[in-house]
Amino acid sequence: xxxxxxxxxxxxxxxxxxxxxxxxxxxxxxxxxxxxxxxxxxxxxxxxxxxxxxxxxxxxxxxxxxxxxxxxxxxxxxxxxxxxxxxxxxxxxxxxxxxxxxxxxxxxxxxxxxxxxxxxxxxxxxxxxxxxxxxxxxxxxxxxxxxxxxxxxxxxxxxxxxxxxxxxxxxxxxxxxxxxxxxxxxxxxxxxxxxxxxxxxxxxxxxxxxxxxxxxxxxxxxxxxxxxxxxxxxxxxxxxxxxxxxxxxxxxxxxxxxxxxxxxxxxxxxxxxxxxxxxxxxxxxxx
Amino acid sequence: xxxxxxxxxxxxxxxxxxxxxxxxxxxxxxxxxxxxxxxxxxxxxxxxxxxxxxxxxxxxxxxxxxxxxxxxxxxxxxxxxxxxxxxxxxxxxxxxxxxxxxxxxxxxxxxxxxxxxxxxxxxxxxxxxxxxxxxxxxxxxxxxxxxxxxxxxxxxxxxxxxxxxxxxxxxxxxxxxxxxxxxxxxxxxxxxxxxxxxxxxxxxxxxxxxxxxxxxxxxxxxxxxxxxxxxxxxxxxxxxxxxxxxxxxxxxxxxxxxxxxxxxxxxxxxxxxxxxxxxxxxxxxxxxxxxxxxxxxxxxxxxxxxxxxxxxxxxxxxxxxxxxxxxxxxxxxxxxxxxxxxxxxxxxxxxxxxxxxxxxxxxxxxxxxxxxxxxxxxxxxxxxxxxxxxxxxxxxxxxxxxxxxxxxxxxxxxxxxxxxxxxxxxxxxxxxxxxxxxxxxxxxxxxxxxxxxxxxxxxxxxxxxxxxxxxxxxxxxxxxxxxxxxxxxxxxxxxxxxxxxxxxxxxxxxxxxxxxxxxxxxxxxxxxxxxxxxxxxxxxxxxxxxxxxxxxxxxxxxxxxxxxxxxxxxxxxxxxxxxxxxxxxxxxxxxxxxxxxxx
Numbered sequence: 050x051x052x053x054x055x056x057x058x059x060x061x062x063x064x065x066x067x068x069x070x071x072x073x074x075x076x077x078x079x080x081x082x083x084x085x086x087x088x089x090x091x092x093x094x095x096x097x098x099x100x101x102x103x104x105x106x107x108x109x110x111x112x113x114x115x116x117x118x119x120x121x122x123x124x125x126x127x128x129x130x131x132x133x134x135x136x137x138x139x140x141x142x143x144x145x146x147x148x149x150x151x152x153x154x155x156x157x158x159x160x161x162x163x164x165x166x167x168x169x170x171x172x173x174x175x176x177x178x179x180x181x182x183x184x185x186x187x188x189x190x191x192x193x194x195x196x197x198x199x200x201x202x203x204x205x206x207x208x209x210x211x212x213x214x215x216x217x218x219x220x221x222x223x224x225x226x227x228x229x230x231x232x233x234x235x236x237x238x239x240x241x242x243x244x245x246x247x248x249x250x251x252x253x254x255x256x257x258x259x260x261x262x263x264x265x266x267x268x269x270x271x272x273x274x275x276x277x278x279x280x281x282x283x284x285x286x287x288x289x290x291x292x293x294x295x296x297x298x299x300x301x302x303x304x305x306x307x308x309x310x311x312x313x314x315x316x317x318x319x320x321x322x323x324x325x326x327x328x329x330x331x332x333x334x335x336x
Numbered sequence: 337x338x339x340x341x342x343x344x345x346x347x348x349x350x351x352x353x354x355x356x357x358x359x360x361x362x363x364x365x366x367x368x369x370x371x372x373x374x375x376x377x378x379x380x381x382x383x384x385x386x387x388x389x390x391x392x393x394x395x396x397x398x399x400x401x402x403x404x405x406x407x408x409x410x411x412x413x414x415x416x417x418x419x420x421x422x423x424x425x426x427x428x429x430x431x432x433x434x435x436x437x438x439x440x441x442x443x444x445x446x447x448x449x450x451x452x453x454x455x456x457x458x459x460x461x462x463x464x465x466x467x468x469x470x471x472x473x474x475x476x477x478x479x480x481x482x483x484x485x486x487x488x489x490x491x492x493x494x495x496x497x498x499x500x501x502x503x504x505x506x507x508x509x510x511x512x513x514x515x516x517x518x519x520x521x522x523x524x525x526x527x528x529x530x531x532x533x534x535x536x537x538x539x540x541x542x543x544x545x546x547x548x549x550x551x552x553x554x555x556x557x558x559x560x561x562x563x564x565x566x567x568x569x570x571x572x573x574x575x576x577x578x579x580x581x582x583x584x585x586x587x588x589x590x591x592x593x594x595x596x597x598x599x600x601x602x603x604x605x606x607x608x609x610x611x612x613x614x615x616x617x618x619x620x621x622x623x624x625x626x627x628x629x630x631x632x633x634x635x636x637x638x639x640x641x642x643x644x645x646x647x648x649x650x651x652x653x654x655x656x657x658x659x660x661x662x663x664x665x666x667x668x669x670x671x672x673x674x675x676x677x678x679x680x681x682x683x684x685x686x687x688x689x690x691x692x693x694x695x696x697x698x699x700x701x702x703x704x705x706x707x708x709x710x711x712x713x714x715x716x717x718x719x720x721x722x723x724x725x726x727x728x729x730x731x732x733x734x735x736x737x738x739x740x741x742x743x744x745x746x747x748x749x750x751x752x753x754x755x756x757x758x759x760x761x762x763x764x765x766x767x768x769x770x771x772x773x774x775x776x777x778x779x780x781x782x783x784x785x786x787x788x789x790x791x792x793x794x795x796x797x798x799x800x801x802x803x804x805x806x807x808x809x810x811x812x813x814x815x816x817x818x819x820x821x822x823x824x825x826x827x828x829x830x831x832x833x834x835x836x837x838x839x840x841x842x843x844x845x846x847x848x849x850x851x852x853x854x855x856x857x858x859x860x861x862x863x864x865x866x867x868x869x870x871x872x873x874x875x876x877x878x879x880x881x882x883x884x885x886x887x888x889x890x891x892x893x894x895x896x897x898x899x900x901x902x903x904x905x906x907x908x909x910x911x912x913x914x915x916x917x918x919x920x921x922x923x924x925x926x927x928x929x930x931x932x933x934x935x
């Protein structure tokens with residue numbers, strides 16, 4: 050008798066457990082994601098899945114389980130609770146904060162979605178897997194050998210509004226400069242190397258304006274981006290910087306040889322009512 | 337007899353018009369030859385909503401409440417929310433989506449546009465749910481079987497982000513720029529209203545290559561733009577003009593570009609600059625720079641004096657080598673002589689006047705620079721870059737002037753040859769590496785003298801991985817020699833041994849006869865324990881002959897550079913740097929304390 054009673058009790062408990070979907074099929078009765086819309090009898094998630102929704106689903110606060118002031122709509126996160134029998138969503142637990150997925154797509158959403166699966170491959174869709182983890186990236190730039198030993202070298206990127214001094218590099222030897230930055234994997238940008246202005250941007254190996262370098266952060270622990278600068282726009286011939294330009298002065302030092310006489314006014318003085326072009330600087334004075 | 341200056345004064349009209357005509361012709365030439373960009377679908381998106389936000393650090397535009405997006409073909413897509421990643425060039429409209437256009441009227445849950453793939457993805461809310469793909473802007477042939485990107489309908493995560501711009505509308509030109517209407521720009525903690533604000537986000541850097549001279553401070557307010565143009569006001573500050581407004585206009589195509597600038601816009605001493613770049617073939621390019629410097633009180637008043645300068649560069653690339661022709665032209669007194677100045681030969685008439693300005697100096701050169709040549713055999717570790725060129729200078733500052741006042745031709749011809757012989761970093765032992773450079777250039781002038789430039793640089797560098805340290809020491813000898821043969825002492829007469837300048841009295845000048853040497857030691861250490869912090873120190877010591885004279889020539893014998901960079905947040909890095917000159921020209925620390933914020 051006791052045995053029968055215990056067996057009946059166990060059977061009842063089992064039936065009761067099976068009747069409660071969260072106990073019997075916990076992996077199959079709820080799906081968490083971000084909402085796109087609730088329309089036409091379906092709730093749409095950003096995964097592209099559309100689940101049939103009951104006529105009057107329960108709306109609850111995700112954290113408390115109690116009533117919520119949120120309404121299901123775009124950008125709202127939700128946990129959809131399904132009725133396994135009807136495969137309809139009977140409850141939406143809503144939240145503004147980003148919710149972690151609590152089940153895999155394949156086991157939960159795929160069997161229940163009303164959205165038909167696509168069957169035709171789309172070769173135009175290509176991509177590279179990236180989780181967004183931070184990756185240490187070393188930029189190593191080899192400069193022309195005649196670049197002054199104390200020259201400032203920068204990287205300008207489209208991500209920084211092409212600021213010609215966006216990323217400053219440090220000279221590490223006679224030819225190379227280096228800087229380390231951290232970027233999320235998947236980060237992609239274009240960049241050019243400059244000496245601090247657009248008048249001193251790098252040119253290509255044939256001395257002509259070259260397209261910017263393309264950079265992409267891979268899904269790795271550390272990465273190195275190497276660039277060789279062949280010449281600068283303001284010095285395509287790679288002449289040494291101390292070179293006195295022949296057109297500038299008759300000698301590198303003495304602008305007024307063959308005394309006596311010479312030119313009394315100093316050259317490059319400001320003319321009355323205007324100033325010569327290009328605008329004079331203050332040579333030999335640190336600035 | 338009428339002197340040249342008077343003739344120049346009478347030719348004011350021609351001089352005034354010449355730079356303008358050249359500028360217009362250049363603009364027309366640049367604009368007419370360029371092939372218009374091929375139209376892609378959509379060429380633009382006009383967004384209207386109650387709230388339009390722009391997140392600058394993510395390059396993401398969002399819009400909420402009553403969103404209405406008009407594509408360039410006239411199709412209107414409305415919904416509850418909109419988001420567009422400008423860098424990835426994809427957008428999403430979600431919530432009560434309606435597509436209305438030629439031959440299409442559909443209701444759905446979400447619409448995602450991928451212009452780069454020439455595809456649009458749609459989740460209809462009528463009938464059975466499906467994943468619909470449209471090709472291009474063909475709305476009449478929906479495809480429900482084609483694979484879609486897995487994240488086609490995903491919203492970007494903007495948790496914790498603050499919008500940089502708030503507006504009521506925006507016009508997005510994919511891959512190029514976005515123009516916000518009735519924008520409020522986040523500045524110093526508040527949203528400052530502006531009628532319009534343009535953000536350029538494309539990979540074409542030529543939108544940013546302005547025609548301004550260097551400044552200490554520059555904040556741009558781009559207020560108008562299109563796929564190929566950008567107009568901006570600038571608030572600038574420099575050491576000559578203080579703080580002022582400036583204006584620049586850009587025209588940009590794939591490779592070609594024009595930048596025009598007026599700087600300052602609000603001060604008397606003004607520059608009108610125009611830079612034009614044209615790529616004629618993959619191996620030939622040209623660059624034109626025109627500048628008019630004007631003394632112009634008021635913004636639109638007639639200038640009282642003006643000078644012009646033009647530079648043309650034509651460059652050709654051939655098998656890794658480069659040929660460049662460069663020409664400079666100078667024009668003074670475009671508006672005639674200043675009032676009261678009649679005799680241009682009387683350089684004492686106006687203090688600071690230089691009689692050479694009555695001429696129109698010019699110079700030109702044709703230069704050749706070889707690509708990198710790796711020597712063979714046992715010398716494979718050596719690289720060579722030869723170069724050479726020819727040129728002339730006519731009445732150029734400091735050159736044409738002296739022949740007019742003294743014996744000598746007004747035109748000077750020259751040719752030069754030189755090259756660099758150098759090594760790539762050669763590993764010695766451990767992490768220690770050696771790099772060497774020997775550079776020499778000789779220039780022969782028609783006025784019989786020659787200049788010889790030499791540079792020898794030896795560098796030892798190393799890395800201490802555990803200490804996160806990179807370091808190098810360099811020894812460099814530069815020689816600059818000017819040989820006049822028998823005229824050496826005439827060209828370089830004995831100087832007084834002591835020179836007095838506003839910076840003090842300096843000795844050691846008597847022995848100089850045109851041959852100068854600079855020996856320098858430079859040491860550097862870069863300490864970067866993390867990717868968020870870097871400290872760089874560089875110390876240089878120079879021994880120059882002749883000894884440097886502040887204000888005349890030479891460089892500070894001691895120079896110490898300190899530079900620290902640290903990341904304040906994920907988006908903001910601070911760079912603090914300064915130099916110390918050890919009391920050269922009364923300077924201890926460099927006048928400017930460099931602090932730069934960058935992403």
